[in-house]
Amino acid sequence: MRILYLIILILFTYGCATMPTETKKDGHDHKHLSASGKEFTQHHPDSMFQVTEKSLFSVEMTMPDNRLKVGVNTFDLTIHEQRDRDVSGAKLTVTPWMPEMGHGVFSPLNVTEVGGGVYRVENVVLVMGGHWEFRINIKWGEMEDDVIFDFPYIRTSESYDYIRAETPAGFNAVLGMKNTLDELEPEIITEKGETIKVFTLTVRDLGFELFPDAPMMGWAFNGTIPGPTIRVTEGDRFRVVLENESSGKHTIHIHGQKKPVVMDGVPYIGQVPVERGESYTYEFTANYLGTSWYHCHVDSAHHVDMGMYGAFIVEPKEEELEYDREYILILDEWPTKHVHVHEEDDQESGHKKHGTVTMHEGATPEHMHPGERKVKRDYYPETYNPHNPVYDAFTINGKSYPLTEPVYVKTGETIRIRFINAGNQPHYMHTHSHKFRVVARDGSYVDEPQLIDTVHIGSGQRVDILLKADNPGIWPFHCHRLNHIANDHIYPGGMLTFIVYEDYAFEEGTGNSK
Secondary structure, three states: OHHHHHHHHHHHHHHHHHOOOOOEOOOOOEEEEOOOOOEEEEOOOOOEEEEOOOOOEEEEEEOHHHOOOOEEEEEEEEEEEOOOOEOOOOEEEEEEEEOOOOEEOOOOOEEEEEEOOEEEEEEEEEOOOEEEEEEEEEEEOOEEEEEEEEEEEEOOOOOOOOEEEEOOOOOEEEEEOOOOOOEOOOEEEEEOOEEEEEEEEEEEEEEEEOOOOOEEEEEEEOOEOOEEEEEEEOOOEEEEEEEEOOOOOEOOEEOOOOOOHHHOOOEOOOEOOEOOOOEEEEEEEOOOOEEEEEEOOOOHHHHHHOOOEEEEEEEOOOOOOOOOEEEEEEEEEEOOEEEEEOOOOEOOOOEOOOOOEEEEEOOOOOOOOOOOOOOOOOOOOOOOOOOOOOOOEEEEOOEOEOOOOOEEEOOOOEEEEEEEEOOOOOEEEEEOOOOEEEEEEOOEEOOOOOOEOEEEEOOOOEEEEEEEOOOOOEEEEEEOOHHHOOEOOEOOOEOEEEEEEOOOOEOOOOOOEO
16 A cells, blocks of 8 residues: 555655646746756747757747737847857758748848847748748757747738728728839939930839738839839830849749740740849830830749739820820739649648549749659659649739729729730729720720620730719629629638718718718
């Protein structure tokens, strides 16, 4: 019986020793036990505290405002060894990683020792919202250990500054958000007596949201998706300098212009793709007027799906159309998930081998799982990763409702809308309680006198319309392929915006103006 009591006492004592405990030392420090029972001190009250896998080190992470954000971040790591001594002269490898998506960051970060066991980690570029891990490896003399800090969800935006209006039905409805396209101002230079307009487009990795809580990653011209509008006048000599600071290789192809083949942007025909840190210059004369667009022509379907496009407008020397305002609406569809077959185990992302197609959150540049090997093609210099998109987000100027921007008008105005279809699917833009006239197709004036309320815009096509603002109110304006006005297959969302009369307001609960 004494032996039984002794065994129970030993088990109870061992259990108490291995239970994690936390006691205040002086109002700031806290004591922690590792899984092996070793005690570590937390020195910073607002830090995230972890013990490494082998219990060789304690690691505290502190950051401004106690939060990480999409964009550039800086944080400190404080490292101590088992006897609470500062760890100086260690080699740290910090790897930001998105486990569900199988990728990390594309910009190198900096780790600098600042003293007292503190290491500052700078230039941590989180390209998109979602689940992030920070995988940290510590080497100190003969000792080496690892730890992971987990952030289940980092938001792209903390709040949404919605545009709202009272409706006749008595609701404070969301009409969208401010989301105006940027327009790129040229540098005007003179060479050999000739005036040249110079535009610079820089490609970078970008994290953003298509709709609330739908984090995406893309390749962006000048930090925006779509890229900035380039506007010139017929007969202008212009130059576009492409600079690549992204993780991919790119070119620029401009639709609807006569130009030398070396200025057409087709890889391995007119030029070699532009790699990271390189640039390429396109220069020719704007010889065809009208609405057009530019996009990357490397692995075209994939790169355009990552947002590499923008409007290219050539104004006539004398405009024959009369209108009061102009809007550019670039239409596109996006895959917010990636699809693949796991033919091999993928321990990095936790996927087991299987032979069926699966879908996972996130669409990323150059995404590939081990089972999706590139097959070398003998008829083209480069082979690209498989791109098999499932489109479940539909955008106007890079955003889905409720992040789209309304089309504002005043009673009596004539509005020119330039539609550009940058996607792979046709779209059918429809106005409620208004009709319009098509005045240009693919940049050329047309005479289509009939008034219509729905227009078909095929992939790569451009359609210009004139709409008379003659019915005051707030009116839906959307693609009438109705599954395109949904977010992740849930209505409403997608390719939806509103025509909003600035000189009209609803009296709450009635259909009367005031």
